[in-house]
Amino acid sequence: MNISSSNKISESVTWVGKWTFVLAAAGSAVGLGNIWSFPYKVGEEGGSAFVLIYLGCILLVGLPIMMAEIMIGRYAQHSPVSAMKKAALDSGKTGYWQAVGWTGLVSGVLILSFYSVLAGICINYIGIAAMPSTEITSVEQYAQVTGSPLRLFFWHSIFIGLNIAIIASGVIGGIERMVRLLMPMLFILMVVMLINAMINGDFKAGLNYLFAPDFSKVSSETFLSAMGQAFFSLSLGMGSIMCYGSYMRKSENIFKTSLTVAGLDTLIAILAGLAIFPMIFAYGMEPQQGPGLVFKSLLAIFIEMPLGNLIGPAFFMLLSIAALSSAISLLEPSVAYFEENKIVSRFAAAVILGLLIWFIGIGSVLSLNNWESTFFLGERNFMDSIVYLTFNFLMPLGGMLVAVFAGWFFKPKLAMEELSGAHLNIFKTWRFFIKFISPVLVASVFVYQLTS
Numbered sequence: 001m002n003i004s005s006s007n008k009i010s011e012s013v014t015w016v017g018k019w020t021f022v023l024a025a026a027g028s029a030v031g032l033g034n035i036w037s038f039p040y041k042v043g044e045e046g047g048s049a050f051v052l053i054y055l056g057c058i059l060l061v062g063l064p065i066m067m068a069e070i071m072i073g074r075y076a077q078h079s080p081v082s083a084m085k086k087a088a089l090d091s092g093k094t095g096y097w098q099a100v101g102w103t104g105l106v107s108g109v110l111i112l113s114f115y116s117v118l119a120g121i122c123i124n125y126i127g128i129a130a131m132p133s134t135e136i137t138s139v140e141q142y143a144q145v146t147g148s149p150l151r152l153f154f155w156h157s158i159f160i161g162l163n164i165a166i167i168a169s170g171v172i173g174g175i176e177r178m179v180r181l182l183m184p185m186l187f188i189l190m191v192v193m194l195i196n197a198m199i200n201g202d203f204k205a206g207l208n209y210l211f212a213p214d215f216s217k218v219s220s221e222t223f224l225s226a227m228g229q230a231f232f233s234l235s236l237g238m239g240s241i242m243c244y245g246s247y248m249r250k251s252e253n254i255f256k257t258s259l260t261v262a263g264l265d266t267l268i269a270i271l272a273g274l275a276i277f278p279m280i281f282a283y284g285m286e287p288q289q290g291p292g293l294v295f296k297s298l299l300a301i302f303i304e305m306p307l308g309n310l311i312g313p314a315f316f317m318l319l320s321i322a323a324l325s326s327a328i329s330l331l332e333p334s335v336a337y338f339e340e341n342k343i344v345s346r347f348a349a350a351v352i353l354g355l356l357i358w359f360i361g362i363g364s365v366l367s368l369n370n371w372e373s374t375f376f377l378g379e380r381n382f383m384d385s386i387v388y389l390t391f392n393f394l395m396p397l398g399g400m401l402v403a404v405f406a407g408w409f410f411k412p413k414l415a416m417e418e419l420s421g422a423h424l425n426i427f428k429t430w431r432f433f434i435k436f437i438s439p440v441l442v443a444s445v446f447v448y449q450l451t452s
């Protein structure tokens, strides 16, 4: 059975540049997850042990699932919902597997709603770091930014507007053009930050903190946190990578590109750690401060250090760029779905979905301002509920189902064709991991979370 006759996209789009898939997927992967949350989680979880466990999660769980997502997307050449359906029907299985695609679309929309509010704060900080107020401390500054609903709302709106404009301009004219511009900028800014940490920071202390083995602080929470972080950072379980994979040429090698994307994502996270911790130590601050690490401590450092009013804005620019190239990959899967099923044009879909996400995001703006809405998921406010729902539930569920599908239901022959170009041993190893290792690890984390 084949659904392609009833569900065909008018013209299937492919990336123009040879490196675009890698740039776009790395753009999706490298985001606030790498530069903002990886370092603060390393800090909270006590340093090097977390880093090591994180690397394990990337290799054992992340990489195989990333390959599976790309394979399914490229095989079907459709947006995630239809891609899952086509891959399932062509493997002689039920089309209900499309539910996995739907899970992805829903979590993408929900994640973007708060991601945008956070990204808005980053954009706002470019200006704050360039012209820091002399009257208040960085802690007060942070309280002022997050305590002003209007300000959050303004930057959230700007950020969503950028996303709509890029996605409305199309896969080639919007996404491809932007990632080719943004990714080199991101890389240059990262190098600048690293050089800064070498000159102005205590680099050795930073290296030690990230890499000297210290297992005294490992708990089951460390594993949970590392696995969630790995999933989020690689953009898995949300259809983003599957959707970008559907635009990938058949001639490209899925194993090599996945390895490159996962490698770049991990490299940038580690480099972000190496850009931040040496500064934290050199200025006598504490690494375990949680989400405020870059907004409070780092800002305080930028205010004090030489050329801080240039380096500081560069850092927040880096964060904003990383966030933008990730955010567009959260919006694209649902817009692609609307477009391919001819529900509305791409332009209209980008505007409608963008506005919907913008609207949901207002809930997060208000949550940061002590809007006590405990009607949702226990004692959590609106934003925390969405974070909880997506991080602990939808994302691992989506990833696990992709793994189960790819390992147990997707016809091996089709998977092998997609992996062609790679050595047979690579196919066999991938299949072993995607069948037994990845789903079992995700499932155990999932069950632990639900029962603890």
Ligand code: PHE
Residues within 6 Å of the ligand: 028, 029, 030, 031, 032, 033, 034, 232, 233, 234, 235, 236, 238, 240, 326, 327, 329, 330
């Ligand atoms: N990977 C992105 C980050 O690290 C976030 C993201 C998740 C983007 C899922 C797309 C899909 O910030």
